[in-house]
Amino acid sequence: MGEYATYDGESIKIGTCEDMYYLRYDQRNAVIPKPGNVDPAKDADRLWFRLPRREEENQKPGSFEFIDPFGVKPLRFRVKSDCVESKKEQAQIALECAEKTKHTVNGLTVSVPCYHGERGPLPEGMEYSEDFDDNPNAIVAVSIRDGKAKALVGCLTCKIAYLIVDRDEMENLEPLYEKEREDWEYLLRYMEKMEEDR
Ligand SMILES: [Zn+2]
Numbered sequence: 001m002g003e004y005a006t007y008d009g010e011s012i013k014i015g016t017c018e019d020m021y022y023l024r025y026d027q028r029n030a031v032i033p034k035p036g037n038v039d040p041a042k043d044a045d046r047l048w049f050r051l052p053r054r055e056e057e058n059q060k061p062g063s064f065e066f067i068d069p070f071g072v073k074p075l076r077f078r079v080k081s082d083c084v085e086s087k088k089e090q091a092q093i094a095l096e097c098a099e100k101t102k103h104t105v106n107g108l109t110v111s112v113p114c115y116h117g118e119r120g121p122l123p124e125g126m127e128y129s130e131d132f133d134d135n136p137n138a139i140v141a142v143s144i145r146d147g148k149a150k151a152l153v154g155c156l157t158c159k160i161a162y163l164i165v166d167r168d169e170m171e172n173l174e175p176l177y178e179k180e181r182e183d184w185e186y187l188l189r190y191m192e193k194m195e196e197d198r
Contacts, residue, residue, distance in 0.1 A: 001016065003017070004037050005032060005033050005034055005061075006032040007031045007032075007060070007062055012062030014040060015038070015047070018038075018046060019071065020040060022050065022061065022066075023061050024061075025044070025144070026194075027040075028044055028049070031061050045143070048142070048143045049141060050064060050141065051070075051072045051139060051141050053072065053075075054183055069159040070138075070140035070154050070159075070161070071140075074138030074156065075180060075187060076135065076138040076175065076177060077139065077176055078134075078135045078176050079172060080173065116136060116137055116162060117134045119134070136155050136157040137154070137163075138154055140153070140154035140161055141161070144195075145164075148195060149195050150166060151167075151170060151191065153165060167188070170188065170191075
């Protein structure tokens with residue numbers, strides 16, 4: 001369901017259900033909620049806000065472009081190689097949350113679980129190919145839960161958001177692309193500010 005609010009005297013769309021695709025966390029007090037719609041300031045701890053990107057810093061509430069499938073340009077990452085425990089933990093969570101992906105060959109449709117890049121156990125007769133992508137994960141949104149800034153992780157293979165990470169857990173992660181290192185640092189600073197600005 002579309003969520004709307006008033007900004008600068010005009011009605012704007014801020015999101016769909018709990019996903020505030022068109023509103024950053026720092027903009028939650030800049031809009032006036034409409035009756036029957038979410039209040040992004042009061043309801044912040046049950047919503048997800050637009051992932052802050054440096055290039056969108058000056059964009060106004062409601063003016064953001066929707067980029068499929070998570071609404072925003074995802075910030076891709078990998079687990080730091082020296083954090084084996086963290087990677088195992090992530091694999092375990094991925095298995096618990098495994099969703100189905102469909103492949104169609106000659107009219108035959110089969111459903112296979114998506115392991116979100118981790119090499120989980122496969123059914124008999126199936127194997128991972130050499131070009132298996134073990135980094136399909138990205139940060140796709142941020143929010144606040146009990147005063148702590150959280151990042152939402154989505155899988156670019158099956159296109160579902162499946163994991164919530166704390167700011168300190170993000171120390172175990174690093175940007176997948178070196179060119180996005182500044183964006184990564186920008187996000188960490190933003191999340192730090194979220195915890196100060198409540
Ligand atoms: Zn997946």
